[in-house]
Amino acid sequence: MTASNFTSTILVDKTPAEAFKAINNVRGWWQGEIEGxxxxxxxxxxxxxxxVHYSKQRIIESIPNEKVVWQVIDSELSSFKDKGEWTGTTIVFEITEVGDKTEIRFTHIGLVPTFECYGGCSWAWGELIQQSLFSFLTTGKGVNVFG
Known part of the structure; x- marks a missing residue:
């Protein structure tokens, strides 16, 4: 992974197993309609x-309590010239024990500053990881970061 891919990291007072379970409960922290x-x-x-946004993901790697990887197999970002900009990108959640806490490192491989959607997409991912996923892990309820 290069430094230009979007990355966001959180540290929570939960076990790796709890983090893994929360990440996989996508409806709990990613606002919008989720099917499948x-x-x-x-x-x-x-x-x-x-x-505004449509994407379809396939889980291509799942290592319990360590890692979850999604491949974006289709996308349509309506407000951008290249509506399929996410297609072919990869979303990675790495779970690591740090003392008595758990670190989740989120990286969207391929979401780079040269993408037209980088500003808005990186903001949205940052909010989703730092606010909603963090809240889901610590309180059991995600937060609506999109208003």
């Missing part, structure tokens, strides 16, 4: 936020 299964290797699910 989100928990096992080769599961496919779609995400839609009104008419």
């Amino acid at each position: 299964n989100t928990e096992k290797l080769n599961d496919e699910f779609s995400y839609r936020m009104k008419d």
Whole structure:
């Protein structure tokens, strides 16, 4: 992974198993319409936020309590020239024990500053990871970061 891929990291007072379970419960922290299964290797699910964002992900790696990887197999970002900019990118959640806490390192491989959507997409991912996923892990409820 290069430094230009978007990355966000959180540290929570939870076990790696709890972090793994929360990440896979996508409906708990990613706002919008989610269809399909989100928990096992080769599961496919779609995400839609009104008419603004659509993406379809396949879980291509799932190592319990350590790592979850999604491949974006289709996308349509309506407000950008290249509406399929996310297609072919990879979303990685790495879970690591740090003392008595757990670190989750989120990286969207391919979401780079040269992407037209980088500003808005990196902001949205930052909010989702830092606010909603963090809240979901610490309180059991994600927060609506999109207003």
